[in-house]
Every structure is written in structure tokens, then in C-alpha cells.
Amino acid sequence: MYYPIDLTVADKLKIKISIADRVYPLTIDPSREEGLRKAAKSIEAMIKQLEQSYAVRDKQDLLAMCALQFAAKSEQLVIDDSADVEQAKEQLNVLNLLLDKQLS
Template sequence: MQNEKLKIKISIADRVYPLTVFPQQEEGLRKAAKEIERAIKQFEQSYAVRDKQDVLAMCALQFASKSEQKSINNNNQVSEAEEKLNALNNLLQEFLAK
């Protein structure tokens, strides 16, 4: 049943976090945990950072900036689409006015 929650354990930075989630959330959470682990390893190797707090802060910054950039990009695309639609609408109105 989709409404029943699952008890899962997610490991991040050598710590295990027990979570209670809906079945449809499990895959996303597991993929997110794997992505965080990948980013942790990358920061540790690239910058020789050993303090987990610093590594996790950099991971949080990286993921938040990606999210913000997607939002900015989407807003820009919406604005461009609105401009094009307005221009098309103006052309149609001019044509129909003739």
C-alpha cells in the first residue's frame, strides 16, 4: 500500500540516519545519499579536507547553488518564452486588425 511508511537507514559521512518515509520517497533519498557520498569523496580528495563538518558544509553549498542556478535558469527561460509569446501575440493582433 502506498500510504504505509517504510523504515529505512541512510548512511551519510559515516553516520547512519534512520528515516520513516513513503515508498515513493525511498529511491530519491537513496540516490541523494549516494550523490552526497560522491561529493564528500570528491571534496576530500581534491582539497585534502578531513573535517567532516567542513566537507558537509561544502556539499550543502554545492547542492544549494545547483538548485538556485536551476531556479534562475528556469526563470530566465520563462521570461524569454513570455517575451516571445507577447511578440507573437502582437503580430497576430496586427494581422487580425487588417
């Protein structure tokens, strides 16, 4: 009997990421490793900054504040991109009108 090898499982990488004094074992695609490690470093740096700036010592509170800042940054990027797209559409409409005028 033939059993095909599941390449998706065989191609996975097992790593450990440390965040807020806890280790999280992950099984990931190798292409995601660098991004995950950079994200963990960013979280650790933000936690350290928050600890120094505020009198918060509870890791749960620090992680919540960290999550809020990252989510806000992500949402702001979406808002900014949306505004840029709208501006580009308006400029394309103006150019289209000018071209129509010239071609008529």
C-alpha cells in the same frame, strides 16, 4: 468503539541512510525512497571528491561544502528557469502582437 486506522502511518517505510559514516534512520513514503537513496549516493560521491581534491578531513567541513554546492546548483536552476520563463513571455508577447496585427 470504532478507531479508524491511520493509513498514513501504516503506509510509511522505515529505511536507513548512511552519510559521512553516520546512519540516519528515516520513516518515509515509499515513493520517496529512490530519490533519497540517490541523494545519499550523490552526497557520498561529492564528499569523496572533496576529500581527494582538498586537504579537508573534517566531515563537518565536507558536509558544509557539499551543502553549499547542492544549494548553489538548486538556486542556479531557479535562476535559469526564471530567465527561460521571461524569454518565453517575451516571445509570446511578440507572437500575440503579430496575431493581433494579422487579425485586425
